[in-house]
Amino acid sequence: MILKELYEITANMLAAAGVESSRFDTDCLFEDILGADKPELIIHGDREIPEPAADRLMAAAEKRCMGIPLQYILGKWEFYGRGFFVGEGVLIPRPDTEILVERVIEHFAAQGNDSPEICDLCSGTGCIAVTLKKEIPKAKVHAVELSSEAMPYLVKNIQANGADVKIIKGDVCDGRILENFADPEDIGEFRRIDAIVSNPPYLTDSEMNELSREVSHEPEIALRGGTDGLKFYRVISVLWREILRDGGLMAFEIGYEQGNAVKELLERSGYENVSVFKDLAGNDRVVTGIKSSASPLT
Ligand SMILES: C[S@@+](CC[C@H](N)C(=O)[O-])C[C@H]1O[C@@H](n2cnc3c(N)ncnc32)[C@H](O)[C@@H]1O
Structure with missing residues (x-):
């Protein structure tokens, strides 16, 4: 599957599960798991995503759909400009x-x-x-x-x-x-x-x-x-x-x-x-x- 398709599927999945900040959360998961930020999505949206990486992304999205906080899935969060x-x-x-x-x-x-x-x-x-x-x-x-x-x-x-x-x-x-x-x-x-x-x-x-x-x-x-x-x-x-x-x-x-x-x-x-x-x-x-x-x- 290509990057931009995977992005749309993930964002829609999160929205359908009632995740309020579905686009923001999708951005964070993409950046963390695929190393793909917004410019990458725009410039290389047609890039093919290897199956193991897409599976990792989907597993994280499923956790988020179950209500597990984004921060727990990422395993880190920022406070006062520092990582915790x-x-x-x-x-x-x-x-x-x-x-x-x-x-x-x-x-x-x-x-x-x-x-x-x-x-x-x-x-x-x-x-x-x-x-x-x-x-x-x-x-x-x-x-x-x-x-x-x-x-x-x-x-x-x-x-x-x-x-x-x-x-x-x-x-x-x-x-x-x-x-x-x-x-x-x-x-x-x-x-x-x-x-x-x-x-x-x-x-x-x-x-x-x-x-x-x-x-x-x-x-x-x-x-x-x-x-x-x-x-x-x-x-x-x-x-x-x-x-x-x-x-x-x-x-x-x-x-x-x-x-x-x-x-x-x-x-x-x-x-x-x-x-x-x-x-x-x-x-x-x-x-x-x-x-x-x-x-x-x-
Ligand atoms: C609201 S959290 C605050 C955590 C952190 N200081 C922050 O601002 O994100 C409260 C913390 O108090 C701890 N806690 C609860 N009861 C406690 C007690 N009797 N003595 C010491 N720590 C306690 C909890 O485990 C939790 O980590």
Whole structure:
């Protein structure tokens, strides 16, 4: 079969299976599997495709028709201009998360702090931790992740991007994890972290019942944030405040309806200058607060 015929068959197959971005997805599959980009299609559309290559393409298209996310089929995706390995078991990095990363970078640029110590909680692929380390090269970055399925991706992405990020495997909701930041000399260095950054699981129980076909392939542990979706914000803002220095930054990605709730939660938990930032679609997407030295309200 020739290239342009195979393209039309694939695009029509995806559209008929209800894939919204059928042309875009077809372009990505063609580029990845056949090395054929748009100009190649136009200039060499009559090129004969060897059967094994056409079979590989069809097998990938069939997976896409079954609702498997394009990113899992490709095995990699881009975040903040860098490549990250992805697959079943780890959340696909989203463009919305780049807003969170940008806020953190801007915060330290404004402070003139080029060597902050940062903890990225619920790291997944490591897209946040790796990007912060690459964009703030002198930063000391820790990546905390619980899932054994996500862990190989985190390890591989840190290596592939040449980022010196320290991995801590554990539960961000379990206080014992703070022992990793212990201050053996007890000289006040325990409360030294400059920023806690997190894109935790934040979907509510009812949202979990209405996942799109694609998102339902992503790991539940990366999505479910308790009945009201706020479980991780409640725990992290209190527990991890312990190792944040006074004036340190707490920065969360949030669900688009969680802006007011997370803002209030941070204000009650001992943070000031709490701000909500919107994504490109105009939805609340990031909440940040500065740890105040005053005790939280009880
Ligand atoms: C929404 S995903 C975010 C992944 C990545 N940071 C990103 O922005 O693409 C949440 C991540 O939290 C991890 N996670 C869930 N519960 C956790 C827990 N109790 N402790 C540590 N990590 C957890 C999941 O495995 C998942 O990788």
